[in-house]
Structures are given as structure tokens and as C-alpha cells.
Amino acid sequence: MSALLETHGLTAHYGDFQVLFGVDFVVEPGEVVALIGANGAGKSTFLKSVTGLLKAPRDSVRFGGETISGLAPDKIVRGGIAMVPEGRRLFPSLSVEENLMIGGFTRRAGAWNLNAVYKLFPILRERRHTPGTALSGGQQQMVAIGRALMSNPQLLICDELSLGLSPIVVKEIYDALPSLTQDGLSLIVVEQDVATARAVSQRLYCMQEGRVSLTGRSQDVTHEQISKAYFGI
């Protein structure tokens, strides 16, 4: 089976400052892959390169067998990659339902629509006319996930889902994820909470100073290996 997403020797720069140093990363269809690493390890830059917010070198990012490096973010979304950005980034002037509808702007065919999202997160139906940013942090995260699903992606990237949320809410959010992968959706879960990342994923990558410092099956890698790859000690 060919990989759904594949980066090969991915590098990234901010001006003269190099941030990523030849990152190789693979996601298979239907797979949940965790990406962990300390602040400044290069996780966000990696995601920006994959989603087109940062221009990736030619042929360094392939999706569904086709190169997507250099494409604009909207083209990459239309191709089937959606993202739940760090900090949710809901649109303040849009209601919950309007935020979800913006997610469906690309009109990609698939099972996800307003009703499917409301079935996954019933509270959102009750709050659908409320401004998105007036919800609690957990509910906002549900909107952000629903908004990304509305584009019917093949690959969903979740950046720091647990950031700023209580453990109970984090559990509620992560409990919903397995149902997403039943239809073959692949996930990249970026997390600072290593235990959560290991629990939800089949494989993990750890990044340190712009390089992949560890990769393997989530249940096989040891605590010591992760500590060393995470902190470099």
C-alpha cells in the first residue's frame, strides 16, 4: 500500500534561519500518527510546510502519490488535507454553524455535513446560533474539529487538541477520535501530552531541534527512549 502522506528530506527556513533539517515522515491510509516534541522542536513548522502555509522544497511533500509542495493552502485543503489549528482559531464574527459551513466551503464529496457533525457533537446543534468564540474551550475545540471535518478530508491534522483544556474535556474530545478513523480517515495528532499521544496513535514521531529524533510503534517505544528523544538527555 502506498503512503497517504510522505515527506522526504523536508527542510524549512524563516529567512536565513533553518528550522527543519531533512524530515522524513509517513502516514499510511487509515493510520493515526502522533507527533510529539518540546516547544520549538519544529512541529508547527512541519505542519505549516505540509499545509502550504510555508513553502516546501520541490517534491519534498507528497500526498496520495502526488507532489503538493509549493501548492497554496486552499489547493491542499481541496486535495484532502484538513487541519484543526493550535488554539482553535475560530472566526469570531461567525456563529457556530457559520464556522462549520466555512469548513465545508470546498464542497468535497463525503459523509461529513452539518448533521453528521451535530451527531458527533450534539451540544453544537444546541449552540449553533451562538458566536463560535463565545463557547467554552472544549466546545470551541469541537467546532474546530467539526469545521475541519466538513471539508471531508482524507487526512486530518490535529494540532495541540488538549491545549488549555481540562482533563475531562480532553478525554471527551479524544474519545470522539476513534469514530473518525472508522471510515478510513488518517490522523496526525500533535501533542505535548505524551501519554495521550501514545494512547491514541499507532505510530509516533518525536522531533527535536528540527529533526526526527525517534520514530516507532507507539506501544513499542519505551519511556526512556521518548525522554531521550524529547529532551535530548
Place this chain on the structure above:
Amino acid sequence: MWSWIDTLVQGLMLGGLYALFAMGQSLMFGVMRLTNTAHGDFLILAAFAGFSLLSAFGLHGVCATAAIQLALLPLAFVFGYGLQRLVLNGTLGKDPLPSLVVSFGLSIVIQNMLTEVFTSDPRALDTGELNMQSLTLGDHLSVGILPLSIFIIAILVVAAMQWLFGRTALGRAFRATSDDKEAAQLMGLDARHVYGLATGLAFVLVAVAGTLQGMRTTFSPTDGPAILLLAFESVIIGGLGSFWGAFAGALILGTTQSIGFRLDPGWGVWFGHIVFLLMLALRPQGLFPKTR
């Protein structure tokens, strides 16, 4: 007593025209945070475009002017879209200075080009008898048909803009891109295209306002900056990013000017500026800031 009521009514009619001046400016600022300092000059350019087409085809009368006005709308949209995609998108960013400098440059180019082609003589768009017709309300009050029509058009335009922004997919795209351009791109929106559509629409409004200005009064190549000031004042009094706010701001400006003119013919414009300065001092966010 009746003369004061007449002053207020004439002020409201004038405010209707100012509201149309303000709509394109409010739209461009609301979506792109772009302050187009050539706004007034584009308005005058639209009036001259209407004048040129009428002259070229040898047309006369209000029906011909209205037809030319309608014909200009798609051209204005294409012009605005192209300007945004080819010029203005390159100026957008965290620093507002590039867009200010570029639009200021465009303002100078337009004024000089129009002066070169049309000289500085004032012109007007032919309205036949319409400019002299009025609606009599009782024994003491009459309203010009043209100013009343412009006022009604202004209300319809504001309502249409509010509907577009509040109820349509395009309006949602405008608001989302305005809120967070990067997040909007991650939802599949092409920000450059969305900005192009916004400016195209703004230029349709500019064409409507410019040609109605040309029907109501005379215009000359260097009138743009004065119109820009009126649009700015309306938008700021009403609140940045709010269409009904800009409409209310324009009515306040028009009414105040009308009262000033009544007290002394030299005071009208000055009175409007006083209200604007008072608003900046007492409520700088405007009356209805971003009420979408």
C-alpha cells in the same frame, strides 16, 4: 419651524449620497483592513467614464444615463478585481504603509490623467428634467426626485450589503478572511480571490456612487480627495466595518452640513468636520463599530 424641517430633510438626502460614497470604503476596510486613499478619485473616474460613454454614443437624457450607469457596473467589478489581484494584494500585510502609499500614488495618477484628458472644467451627467423635478409634501415641504431616489438607492444598497455579509456564503467568506486570513486559507478559501471579489464589489459601489454624484452635481478631476474625506468621516462616525453604521454616520454628516449651510452658507462643510472631530474625541470607535 418648517424651514428647519426642510433643512433636516435636505440634510438626510445629502447624507444618502454620502452613504454611497462610504460603502465601498467601508467594504474594503472591513474585509482587507485596506485604506484606499484613492477611493474618491476612483469615484470621480467612474463619473468621467459615464460622461465619456454618453458623449461617445451621443446619448442624452436620464434613461441613457441610467443605462450607461448599469453598463458600467460589470466593468467596475472587473476593474476592481484586477486591481486587487495585480496591484493591491501585493501591498497587504501587517504594515499598512505600502497600501497607503500605493493608493496615494494611484490618486495622483488618476487626478493628473483626468486633468490631462478632460481639462479641469466641471462636468455633469445629463439627467434631463429630473434634476428640477420635486415631490411636494404638504404646503411647506418639497423633496427633489433625484436626491430622494439617491436616498432610496442608498438604503437598498446598505440593506443588500448587510444581507450579502450576513446571509450568503460569499459574505461568510468575506468575514472569515477578515477575521483570520491564515485560518481561512486552512479552510480552503483562496484569500487573494476573496480579496479580489471584495474589491470588485467595492468598485461596483464606487461606480454607483460616482455616477449618482455626477447626476446630482458637477464634478471635476480634482474632486476626489474631498469625496474621500466625506467617505472617511461617514465611516468613522458610524464605526469601522459596519454598513448601517456608515449609513448613520453619513446621515449625521449630511444633516450637520445642511444645518451649517442654513446658519451661514460658508459653514456647512466646516460643521461636518466639527462633528467628525467631536466623534473622534468622545467616541473614537464610532457609533456602531463592526456590528455584523
